[in-house]
Amino acid sequence: MVHTLQVLTIVVVGVMVGVEFSVAFVMNRIFDALPENSGQLARAHGGRMLGALMPFWYIGSLALSAVWAVAAWSRPGTGLVVTGAALLVVSVIMSILLLVPINNRGKTWTPENRPADWKEQMNRWDRYHYVRVAVIVAAFAFLAAGLAVA
Template sequence: MLAALEVVTTVVVGVLVGVEFSVAFVVNPILAALPGDNGLRGRVHGARMLGAVMPFWYIGSLVLGAVWAVADWSGRGAGLVVTAAAFLIVSVVMSIALLVPINNRVKTWTADGLPDDWKQQMNAWDRFHYVRVVVLVAAFAFLVAALV
């Protein structure tokens, strides 16, 4: 049963890392290159769609990591799993404190009703997101290390 938990947790966190990495380094650069306000429309739609799904994914990843840490507390990789869970906590706190407030504003934007500082807000979100991706990659790396 522990092996299944380890695999499920690693896969769930790994896919989360892949999605967030692709948002940072594939999707947002593509949207930024689109003419007119098409990229902004894509980001607004992404804020709505991913904003609805990601809280469950982040919290679910954290819960899975915590359950793994407790279930294998005396195991050889327990310290690595606890470290991964700590990184997942950091990613959740970062999301709530830094990214979600911007995301909540972005999803209300229309082409006719943009704030004057919308580009600065997008740039801030991107910078915070890059840091969050690094944190998530670290969490994933510690989970993988705990498996081997």
């Protein structure tokens, strides 16, 4: 049962990392290269779509990691799993304090109602997101190492 939990956690966190990495290094660059208002509209749509999904994914990943840590507490690699879970806590806190407020504004913008500094706000979101991606990649690495040691 613990092995199934470990594999499920790795898959869920790994896919989340892949999506967030893609947003940071592929999708947003594509959106920024679109003509006229298309990039801003694409970011707003992405903010609505992923903004609805990601809270469940982040909290679910954290919950799976925490359950894994508790279920395997006396086994080798538990410290790695706890470290991975702690990094996921950091990513959730970052999301709530830094990224979600910008996303909540950006997902409502249209070319007619966006603020003058909308590009600066999106650039700030991107910078925070790069850090969050680094944090969740590290969390994934710790969880994968925990599985390898187990």
